[in-house]
């Protein structure tokens with residue numbers, strides 16, 4: 697075959713494409729397990745951080761994260777509709793985001809300002825223990841910001857009301873504007889606020905402007921300058937997950953057990 701002929705060029709290009717695609721797909725398959733392990737490690741790191749067991753900026757190795765998680769965190773599956781634990785589902789393999797997409801394990805969510813479209817039947821929560829006793833409850837939260845769906849965690853005290861932390865591990869808001877939801881100084885403003893009002897309705901919200909300290913403004917968190925819409929999204933999604941379609945029934949049970 698002529699090396700400068702058209703057929704040779706086409707066959708050569710096809711061969712290069714074939715080899716490259718085998719290499720790319722092979723690498724992707726080989727790295728799949730490692731990617732999954734890294735994702736699990738990242739979630740564990742986020743849970744420890746929202747629970748205050750890793751401080752902002754603190755360098756913690758993968759082994760330390762795994763050890764601290766195993767020591768202090770008890771993952772539990774909750775049936776959202778009743779608020780009861782379901783020990784028949786394995787926490788190690790449960791993927792709440794996948795469950796929410798599967799019609800067999802989820803249902804359409806009632807229309808809501810957080811724009812949560814589907815509700816999983818079950819959710820994965822984390823009990824944070826200290827010296828063997830319950831200290832905090834970490835809840836997964838998600839909902840629309842301005843540009844993207846925000847995924848994160850909200851940590852409540854064992855009283856199921858006082859906020860101990862909030863974090864977002866995935867979003868695509870604008871850095872410097874809505875992206876300030878990642879700013880440790882802003883996240884710290886949530887600590888000590890009350891999630892619910894006196895009638896146990898979700899009450900905490902991001903306001904426009906500055907809120908006072910938690911004793912004066914128990915339900916208000918400073919707005920993010922130039923990012924009112926992302927702030928509104930955070931209010932909406934926190935309200936949704938604290939409410940009757942989210943963790944409301946579960947938190948009511950936690951309160952009655954704790955009191």
Ligand SMILES: Cc1cc2nc3c(=O)[nH]c(=O)nc-3n(C[C@H](O)[C@H](O)[C@H](O)COP(=O)(O)O)c2cc1C
Pocket residue numbers: 842843869870871873874875920921922923924925926927
């Ligand atoms: C390029 C660009 C990116 C923006 N990104 C965000 C954002 O991530 N979150 C947000 O709430 N507002 C964002 N805004 C601003 C909103 O359009 C809106 O003006 C703002 O939320 C109002 O907040 P303020 O009342 O505090 O000014 C962006 C605006 C521009 C032009």
